[in-house]
Each structure stands twice: as structure tokens, then as C-alpha cells.
Amino acid sequence: GGTVNVVSKKPSFNAATTLSLENGLFDAGGIILDSTGPLGGGNAKLAYRLVASVRDYDGYFDGTETSSYLVAPAVTYQIA
Numbered sequence: 001g002g003t004v005n006v007v008s009k010k011p012s013f014n015a016a017t018t019l020s021l022e023n024g025l026f027d028a029g030g031i032i033l034d035s036t037g038p039l040g041g042g043n044a045k046l047a048y049r050l051v052a053s054v055r056d057y058d059g060y061f062d063g064t065e066t067s068s069y070l071v072a073p074a075v076t077y078q079i080a
Contacts, residue, residue, distance in 0.1 A: 009036075009049055009051060009072075011048050013038045013044065015036070015037030016036055017036075018033070018034045019031070026058045026059055026060060027056070028057040028058070029056055030054055030055035030056065032051070033051070033053070034049075035048075035049070035050050036049040036050075039075075045077055045078045045079075046076070046077055046078075047075070047076050048074065049074045050072070050074075051070070051071075051072040052072075053068070053070040054068075054070075
């Protein structure tokens, strides 16, 4: 079983940046950067979104360490 998150992170023409830190049991931790905004001047037709993540988890048993890295860039162009 599982779930699927269908909420997509689309580029926005309103600038915003979020930096999140995670901490948990068994030395679990991570950092997530989510940044979006226009590319160019005031009448920009191009917008970007960058989601980057680093996570690390030592695990309960020896030898069960897990690390994950994610970089998800996106660009959108506004035609009209």
C-alpha cells in the first residue's frame, strides 16, 4: 500500500524561497530547498522552480544507512 501526492510544484512568477530542516531518530536528518520566481525583468515570460533535497538516515540495525539526493528543476514560459 501507499499514497501518491498528486500536487505538483509548478514554477510561479511570484518569487518565494523555503528552506526546511528535518531531524529525527537514529540520526535521521535532511535539508530541503524550494525556490521559485521569474527569470528576467519586470515583464518576465519565463519562470523557474528548483527543489533540492538531501536526506540521511542511519537505521536501527547496523549497515542500514540510507542517503538520498534530489534535484528537480522546472521552467515555464508564459505565452500570452
